[in-house]
Amino acid sequence: xxxxxxxxxxxxxxxxxxxxxxxxxxxxxxxxxxxxxxxxxxxxxxxxxxxxxxxxxxxxxxxxxxxxxxxxxxxxxxxxxxxxxxxxxxxxxxxxxxxxxxxxxxxxxxxxxxxxxxxxxxxxxxxxxxxxxxxxxxxxxxxxxxxxxxxxxxxxxxxxxxxxxxxxxxxxxxxxxxxxxxxxxxxxxxxxxxxxxxxxxxxxxxxxxxxxxxxxxxxxxxxxxxxxxxxxxxxxxxxxxxxxxxxx
Numbered sequence: 001x002x003x004x005x006x007x008x009x010x011x012x013x014x015x016x017x018x019x020x021x022x023x024x025x026x027x028x029x030x031x032x033x034x035x036x037x038x039x040x041x042x043x044x045x046x047x048x049x050x051x052x053x054x055x056x057x058x059x060x061x062x063x064x065x066x067x068x069x070x071x072x073x074x075x076x077x078x079x080x081x082x083x084x085x086x087x088x089x090x091x092x093x094x095x096x097x098x099x100x101x102x103x104x105x106x107x108x109x110x111x112x113x114x115x116x117x118x119x120x121x122x123x124x125x126x127x128x129x130x131x132x133x134x135x136x137x138x139x140x141x142x143x144x145x146x147x148x149x150x151x152x153x154x155x156x157x158x159x160x161x162x163x164x165x166x167x168x169x170x171x172x173x174x175x176x177x178x179x180x181x182x183x184x185x186x187x188x189x190x191x192x193x194x195x196x197x198x199x200x201x202x203x204x205x206x207x208x209x210x211x212x213x214x215x216x217x218x219x220x221x222x223x224x225x226x227x228x229x230x231x232x233x234x235x236x237x238x239x240x241x242x243x244x245x246x247x248x
C-alpha cells in the first residue's frame with residue numbers, strides 16, 4: 001500500500017502558525033503533524049509514502065519519503081496537488097491524507113483493508129468535537145450522507161439541517177487505479193480553470209454524479225483537524241487532560 005500526504009497549500013487560515021513553514025510542520029504534542037501522519041500511515045501498514053510539496057516546500061525534508069511537487073500551489077486547489085501523484089495513482093492503491101489532520105493507525109488499516117475502489121473516512125461522533133471548535137457547529141460543517149450499505153450519497157454542501165450530516169469527512173481516503181481512471185474521466189470533462197479550482201469534495205460529488213460508487217469507513221474520535229490557533233490550543237488541552245491520546 002502507498003500513501004500520499006497533500007502538503008502543498010499555504011494554510012492561510014492557520015495565520016501565524018503556518019506563516020513561515022508548511023502547515024504540516026505545525027507541532028501537536030511536541031511533534032510536527034507530518035511526523036504523526038507518517039507514523040500512523042506506517043503503523044497502518046503503508047510501506048511507501050509520498051508528500052506533495054508547494055508552499056515553502058524546501059523545509060520538508062523527512063527521510064524515506066518520495067516528494068512530488070505542485071509549483072502552482074498558490075493558484076490551484078487540492079485536486080491539482082492530488083494530480084501531482086498521478087504516477088502512483090495509476091498503478092497502486094493509495095491512501096490520501098490532508099496535511100492538517102491527525103489520526104490513528106486503525107483508520108489507515110481499515111481504509112487499506114476496504115474492498116472499495118474509492119473509500120472515504122468519516123467521524124460518526126463529529127458533533128462533540130465540532131461543538132468545542134465552533135460556537136455553531138453548522139457554521140463549518142457540510143453534508144455527509146450514506147445509504148444503508150455504507151455507500152456515500154451526499155458530501156460537501158452547506159446545510160442548515162443537522163440531519164444532513166451523518167458524519168464529518170476527515171480528509172483521509174483511498175483510491176485504487178480503477179478509481180483514478182474514473183477521476184481522470186471526470187477531469188477530462190472540465191476545463192483547466194475548473195480543474196485548478198476544484199477541491200476534493202467537489203471531485204467526489206462529480207464522481208457520484210457520474211455513477212461511480214464511493215464507500216465509507218466510519219470512526220469514533222481520536223482524530224482532529226487543525227485550521228487555527230484555537231484548534232491547536234483545544235487539542236493541546238485535550239492531551240493534557242487525558243481526553244486525547246496520541247499514538248505516535
